[in-house]
Amino acid sequence: MNVIPLTAFDLLLTSLAVIFLALLSLPLRLEMASQIVVAALRTTVQLLLIGFILKWLFTSAGPGWIAVLSIFMLLNAGCEVSRRQKRKFKGLWGFGIGTLSMFLTSFPMVIFTLTVVINNQPWYEPRYAIPLLGMLLGNTMNGVSLGFDRLLHNVWQQRQIIENRLMLGETWFEALTEIRRESIRSGLMPTINAMMAAGIVSLPGMMTGQILAGSPPLEAVKYQIMIMFLIGSGSGFGTIAAVSLGARRLFDSRQRLHLERLT
Amino acid sequence: MPKLTVKGLIYHHFGPFDLIIEEGETVSLSGSSGAGKSLLLRALADIDPHDGEVLLNGESCQSWSAPEWRRRVALLPAESQWWHDTVGEHFQGSLAQEMLEVMGFDGNVMSWSITRLSSGEKQRLAILRLLQNKPKVLLLDEPTANLDPESSKRVENLFLNYQHKHGTAILWVTHDFEQGRRLGGRHYRIENGQLDLIASGDKP
Numbered sequence: 001m002n003v004i005p006l007t008a009f010d011l012l013l014t015s016l017a018v019i020f021l022a023l024l025s026l027p028l029r030l031e032m033a034s035q036i037v038v039a040a041l042r043t044t045v046q047l048l049l050i051g052f053i054l055k056w057l058f059t060s061a062g063p064g065w066i067a068v069l070s071i072f073m074l075l076n077a078g079c080e081v082s083r084r085q086k087r088k089f090k091g092l093w094g095f096g097i098g099t100l101s102m103f104l105t106s107f108p109m110v111i112f113t114l115t116v117v118i119n120n121q122p123w124y125e126p127r128y129a130i131p132l133l134g135m136l137l138g139n140t141m142n143g144v145s146l147g148f149d150r151l152l153h154n155v156w157q158q159r160q161i162i163e164n165r166l167m168l169g170e171t172w173f174e175a176l177t178e179i180r181r182e183s184i185r186s187g188l189m190p191t192i193n194a195m196m197a198a199g200i201v202s203l204p205g206m207m208t209g210q211i212l213a214g215s216p217p218l219e220a221v222k223y224q225i226m227i228m229f230l231i232g233s234g235s236g237f238g239t240i241a242a243v244s245l246g247a248r249r250l251f252d253s254r255q256r257l258h259l260e261r262l263t
Numbered sequence: 264m265p266k267l268t269v270k271g272l273i274y275h276h277f278g279p280f281d282l283i284i285e286e287g288e289t290v291s292l293s294g295s296s297g298a299g300k301s302l303l304l305r306a307l308a309d310i311d312p313h314d315g316e317v318l319l320n321g322e323s324c325q326s327w328s329a330p331e332w333r334r335r336v337a338l339l340p341a342e343s344q345w346w347h348d349t350v351g352e353h354f355q356g357s358l359a360q361e362m363l364e365v366m367g368f369d370g371n372v373m374s375w376s377i378t379r380l381s382s383g384e385k386q387r388l389a390i391l392r393l394l395q396n397k398p399k400v401l402l403l404d405e406p407t408a409n410l411d412p413e414s415s416k417r418v419e420n421l422f423l424n425y426q427h428k429h430g431t432a433i434l435w436v437t438h439d440f441e442q443g444r445r446l447g448g449r450h451y452r453i454e455n456g457q458l459d460l461i462a463s464g465d466k467p
Contacts, residue, residue, distance in 0.1 A: 161344040255329040
């Protein structure tokens, strides 16, 4: 059993739907027509590009190139995290903290899964490594950017409360208890919701893809369950790391709040 | 031994200031808005970065952790903040009935919701909350600005009683010259980055 190949004409047909949406947005004054077109074009170009890269990686590239692509994906996720904040850290702190948190959580989890769970030879075989890392990074990135955004927004708004708590002799850690908790929760919600809805509301993309490509449904489902565990816990750990590091960066060694470190 | 010693304190672009407040002494401070009164208190409580030395009983601010310092050198901000739902959650353990009564509250106040408090009630509760830390130095930023005359007197008396019992050094920012006189002690005016003694008061 094999997947029916799509032609360029098939893709053109489905793109008509996007073009129609862009046209519809004009009379609705959504002012998104160009964004929709740009997004569709970016999807096409970026995915074709990664398709070619993967094709080359699968056939001829060694572990060095797999590492390069992994770092490239990580750095892009880091940029995306800092781009999505309304309030940002000045300088490279937002990018640095986001990237570090995702690196510390996603990479060990992917390596563990490849070496212990899937136990492939060699363990870095790109057909498994790259999609796994991509799914984990994508979800962790969402969690980290949501958690970060909530943290910086709340600290900005609750400056007086935080400082009053410091004046009463609370540590910076105590003074941020509720804000930190709420930020981590908001970063975790999407993946928890995805796990809740999996199979009854939504059919996760990876599983659907495997089934389309001819895998037996139960094999696809087992992979999907593993992925859900990985992205659920991975994005949780990543969010906790990013919110904790970000919270620390807001205070100096004498536990004073420094909002001028944000823009 | 002096309680609070300030040597060459510089914060933002104010100072350098020197000031000594003895044990049990009240120093009042006035000045136009923007003259740096509140910022001075924030620097003393180590909420804002500053240069120069601040010492408590001869020991530098740096020799304590920041939270320990702020418990000893306690700042009462002009506007108090409340972050939990009820009054009681902002207090550690229970509060002596007598303290509540002095401030005109009954025992039920701890279960009150924050949303029903008036600004005067908030201020009086904020004072009780601060005194729970048993501070050695009090930095008060216009503590009676929102209060009616009767509550103002109550607050003044509460602070003076606390001071009498514990030998607290008090730096009291006030707009009200009469209040400065009532408090006794030295009165400083902060103007153009200068700290001027305008009344030497009666020695404690």
